[in-house]
Amino acid sequence: MAKQRVMVIGGGLAGLAATMKLAELGIAVDMMSLVPVKRSHSVCAQGGINSVNDLTRQQGDTEWQHFDDTVYGGDFLQHQPPVKEMADWGPKIIDLMDRLGVPFNRTQEGFLDRRRFGGTLYKRTAFAGATTGQQLLYALDEQVRRWESAGLVRKFEYWDFLGPVLDGDGVCRGALGQDLVSMEIRSFPADAVVVASGGCGLIYGRSTMSMVCTGSAVSRCFKAGAKYGNGEFIQVHPTAIPGADKLRLMSESARGEGGRVWVPRKPQDQRDAKSIPESERYYFLEDRYPKYGNLVPRDIATREIFDICVNEGLSVERDRQCVYLDLTHISKRELDRKLGGILDIYEKFQGVDPRTTPMKIFPAVHYSMGGLWVDYQRTAAGGLQIGSPKTHVTNVPGLYAIGECDYQYHGANRLGANSLLSCIFTGLVVAPAIETLLKNNKKAAADLDASLFESARRDKQREHDALLRRTGGGENPYVIHQELGDIMTRAATVVRRNAQLDAAYDKVCELEARAAKCSLSDSGNWTNQNVVFTRALIDMFPIAKTILKGARMRDESRGAHFKPDFSMPGLKATDPAERRREAEAWCDQFEANTNKWLKSTISTLKGTEPEITYEDVDTSIIPPRPRLYGLVGAELIEEVWKNRLAAKKPLAASA
Amino acid sequence: MAASHDHSHGHSNGNGHANGHSDGHADSNGHGKPDSFEVRILRQDGPGQASYWERHRVAYEPDMNVISVLQRIASKAKTVDNEQVAPVAWECNCLEEVCGACTMVINGRVRQSCSALVDRLLTDNPGEIELQPMTKFPVVRDLVVDRSRIFRALQRVQAWVPVEGYYDMGAGPRQSQEQQEQSYPLSECMSCGCCLEACPQYLKVEIAREEGETDEQFAERKKAAYDKNFVGAHAISQAMLFNSHPTGRMNAGERTDALMGEGGLQICGNAQNCVAVCPKHIPLTTSIARAGRATTVRMIQRWFDK
Ligand SMILES: Cc1cc2nc3c(=O)[nH]c(=O)nc-3n(C[C@H](O)[C@H](O)[C@H](O)COP(=O)(O)OP(=O)(O)OC[C@H]3O[C@@H](n4cnc5c(N)ncnc54)[C@H](O)[C@@H]3O)c2cc1C
Ligand code: SF4
Ligand code: SF4
Ligand code: FES
Numbered sequence: 001m002a003k004q005r006v007m008v009i010g011g012g013l014a015g016l017a018a019t020m021k022l023a024e025l026g027i028a029v030d031m032m033s034l035v036p037v038k039r040s041h042s043v044c045a046q047g048g049i050n051s052v053n054d055l056t057r058q059q060g061d062t063e064w065q066h067f068d069d070t071v072y073g074g075d076f077l078q079h080q081p082p083v084k085e086m087a088d089w090g091p092k093i094i095d096l097m098d099r100l101g102v103p104f105n106r107t108q109e110g111f112l113d114r115r116r117f118g119g120t121l122y123k124r125t126a127f128a129g130a131t132t133g134q135q136l137l138y139a140l141d142e143q144v145r146r147w148e149s150a151g152l153v154r155k156f157e158y159w160d161f162l163g164p165v166l167d168g169d170g171v172c173r174g175a176l177g178q179d180l181v182s183m184e185i186r187s188f189p190a191d192a193v194v195v196a197s198g199g200c201g202l203i204y205g206r207s208t209m210s211m212v213c214t215g216s217a218v219s220r221c222f223k224a225g226a227k228y229g230n231g232e233f234i235q236v237h238p239t240a241i242p243g244a245d246k247l248r249l250m251s252e253s254a255r256g257e258g259g260r261v262w263v264p265r266k267p268q269d270q271r272d273a274k275s276i277p278e279s280e281r282y283y284f285l286e287d288r289y290p291k292y293g294n295l296v297p298r299d300i301a302t303r304e305i306f307d308i309c310v311n312e313g314l315s316v317e318r319d320r321q322c323v324y325l326d327l328t329h330i331s332k333r334e335l336d337r338k339l340g341g342i343l344d345i346y347e348k349f350q351g352v353d354p355r356t357t358p359m360k361i362f363p364a365v366h367y368s369m370g371g372l373w374v375d376y377q378r379t380a381a382g383g384l385q386i387g388s389p390k391t392h393v394t395n396v397p398g399l400y401a402i403g404e405c406d407y408q409y410h411g412a413n414r415l416g417a418n419s420l421l422s423c424i425f426t427g428l429v430v431a432p433a434i435e436t437l438l439k440n441n442k443k444a445a446a447d448l449d450a451s452l453f454e455s456a457r458r459d460k461q462r463e464h465d466a467l468l469r470r471t472g473g474g475e476n477p478y479v480i481h482q483e484l485g486d487i488m489t490r491a492a493t494v495v496r497r498n499a500q501l502d503a504a505y506d507k508v509c510e511l512e513a514r515a516a517k518c519s520l521s522d523s524g525n526w527t528n529q530n531v532v533f534t535r536a537l538i539d540m541f542p543i544a545k546t547i548l549k550g551a552r553m554r555d556e557s558r559g560a561h562f563k564p565d566f567s568m569p570g571l572k573a574t575d576p577a578e579r580r581r582e583a584e585a586w587c588d589q590f591e592a593n594t595n596k597w598l599k600s601t602i603s604t605l606k607g608t609e610p611e612i613t614y615e616d617v618d619t620s621i622i623p624p625r626p627r628l629y630g631l632v633g634a635e636l637i638e639e640v641w642k643n644r645l646a647a648k649k650p651l652a653a654s655a
Numbered sequence: 656m657a658a659s660h661d662h663s664h665g666h667s668n669g670n671g672h673a674n675g676h677s678d679g680h681a682d683s684n685g686h687g688k689p690d691s692f693e694v695r696i697l698r699q700d701g702p703g704q705a706s707y708w709e710r711h712r713v714a715y716e717p718d719m720n721v722i723s724v725l726q727r728i729a730s731k732a733k734t735v736d737n738e739q740v741a742p743v744a745w746e747c748n749c750l751e752e753v754c755g756a757c758t759m760v761i762n763g764r765v766r767q768s769c770s771a772l773v774d775r776l777l778t779d780n781p782g783e784i785e786l787q788p789m790t791k792f793p794v795v796r797d798l799v800v801d802r803s804r805i806f807r808a809l810q811r812v813q814a815w816v817p818v819e820g821y822y823d824m825g826a827g828p829r830q831s832q833e834q835q836e837q838s839y840p841l842s843e844c845m846s847c848g849c850c851l852e853a854c855p856q857y858l859k860v861e862i863a864r865e866e867g868e869t870d871e872q873f874a875e876r877k878k879a880a881y882d883k884n885f886v887g888a889h890a891i892s893q894a895m896l897f898n899s900h901p902t903g904r905m906n907a908g909e910r911t912d913a914l915m916g917e918g919g920l921q922i923c924g925n926a927q928n929c930v931a932v933c934p935k936h937i938p939l940t941t942s943i944a945r946a947g948r949a950t951t952v953r954m955i956q957r958w959f960d961k
Binding site: 020021024035036038039040041043044092095096098099100101103104105106107108109110111112128129131134135138139142143145146148149181210211212243244245246248345348349351428476478479521522524526527529530 | 772902
């Protein structure tokens, strides 16, 4: 049998972790990436990476608690075994990254320093200055370069993944790619293909994501029959710096290190922020969420900032919506040591020093919880069966998905600093899965009839040639992209309403038809960025429609998906007995809603239309409970809920 | 010493636009922004072809950077003379100056285009912005250059920690805050190439593809050529980063050897242009000095070992 090879699409944290681990297992890997892997989007991550650690343990923290925070933060919409496994691996992954040379910040004694992130009460987050993602990515990039030098890894950088090669049985046998320089289209035989292509923020026009985060690779798998899960769950980060080309993130660590969010009590108070006295400032997060304060989970912080500006009219500026994020009460030295990098970004792009002047920020699209549907195999203990070939395989055999582009781990809402963890974790666990797959493989892809690869290549070549020749339609892809972004941002971010979603769907379909008439301003066959962008744009539509349709059909509020028409308000009554009755009714409704909606949205592309079905969620380890951050009457509802749970299963109410 | 690092290269481009500071320019009208401004771009259709200047007019918007300027140009793809042209090719990704992709020469200075704010560029040089590709790397097309040599240099100096494997072996070596504060800045190098563009000793290596050569053969020939030439300040600094890591130190000798070989440290003329242009303020000359000491020690060691 010819030598087996694996093709990894994308070299962010997930793709690099998978490649490094596969190489260690002696498996040859090809990597394909739009940009040199060292320039992948993961470099943007600023804040840090979570795990239980020696310090938090002594405060009562455990892997179980991290697991619990993650599923609670995600509103229970994720299969629990993989999440449990991830939380268990957390400390080991940070140890590994430490060994690989990541310059994590240190305590005076030389241990890893930690900070607190949203959605937890523990200081779980390890960090390297304010460029944790960059540092983690570089450490993995270095290891992969080491394997590249040793000849086990080949890189195809500046290549665009065009789709999987499927054989007659629908098994993935390779990948198609296009060289972005010579525009050559090639078919790569591969015994497994791992898609690690990151998020799809560019569907929203501007977001906190990098320019290659178009979701194109995922969309091409979706078009080839892979299922897409939980598309409607798009995280909007509460604090970004509004910009013309990009909405640059202001990391949650700014709040983790003590940053306070406020607005002047007087609408559009024109005074200099620093001269507004404490009594005339409204610290609305601290006021509304005394327990978590400025560190409430992202969906809640986002909604509150949105609410303060849009509904209460308290935006700091009149023609641009924003609130203050204030660090000026912290010493400069400490800020430089812990947040230097991100404060430099603010200063560099806004021309204002956030150490002395409160920053102005507003929410922006940030993370895709949804992604390609992937499988797993559960152990009796409720964890992941490591080495099972089912780990992270899509419904297309041989095609795997990891990192931000899979739908696992974060449910309806991702906790800060959990994504870097899930990216590295999934990279590490997909490798032994593939090792098993290759062991059981009877025939190497390289031994298959060459016509399979050649005919797949020819199809793509024809599509490409047709796109190049397209003239006369007159539509401009850049303009269409902007319109798509505007529609998606208005209808499918912080607040969602059915009428708007319906209208947005129609408009997106119109845009899709127009995108098919794009004329290219470059018809050459050398570094033609115009055709690559246009193709990525065309491939945004299946995912955009999946997001809208999933959101339209989900008549409830869960995590990042908030529908005011279907949300459950807090308690109103003041009379204790009546209040208790309301709490009981609230819990009844919660149970009914759980039965109806605690399901993953699964989308399959039929022609050009996504078809939606639902999948039950494995919540067998931690029973779902209401997510009550800041709701009026939360304590009482919680009490009623616990009583109910105790009555059902005496041991379950451990949290 | 603080030589004109901006222009060690010599594109003859008719308009001898110099070091970003033409003194005594009239600040158009004090306040009030222009309605539009002109962008001059040095274009090239492919490797080995002639380059040519092209002018575009872009409508002014607040908060623009050079990336948004290039986006506007791509979306219009028409020159000042209203001639339809192929969109300009350029690279970018993060738009936050952390990925290093978007490096180019802007108003004569090598830098990242995502952090080049139009307001500031127009204050320094009213009415016009000039963009050219980096000159030390072969042009692929327009503003896109082939910087694979930068990554090859990282292989040459074995810029990694040689851990035994990726199974759980407990935490890494304990390190002081001081050690972290020393290595962190070096570890921020994003392989952008600014330091190389500015270095008088770093010369362009451009290998033309030969008839009938496969991709692999061409890549091998390129690597061989790169390996004979100067590794560059970024790689010297990376070698020092890993030589100071408790585990990385274990093959410090090999890294130092690499710096003593052909195209190594001895090429550096200590002009210090590199450190002046590094967007991450990496103390490159400190690294170079350390590397100098390390090679001296290594030389004596080798002499004794004979
Ligand atoms: C500004 C910002 C800050 C963040 N901060 C944090 C944080 O502090 N903590 C945390 O846990 N998470 C954070 N996140 C989230 C986290 O950074 C990402 O989820 C994570 O980096 C994704 O990694 P990845 O490996 O899945 O993909 P990416 O790093 O996005 O890499 C994707 C790869 O796929 C390639 N690719 C894509 N499409 C194609 C194609 N068509 N063909 C070929 N290749 C392709 C790209 O070239 C790239 O190499 C942050 C996100 C943002 C936007
Ligand atoms: S100090 Fe050395 S590496 Fe730096 S610019 Fe001068 S010659 Fe080049
Ligand atoms: S040392 Fe500085 S200038 Fe040189 S490649 Fe690294 S970041 Fe760029
Ligand atoms: S786009 Fe990443 S550095 Fe400019």
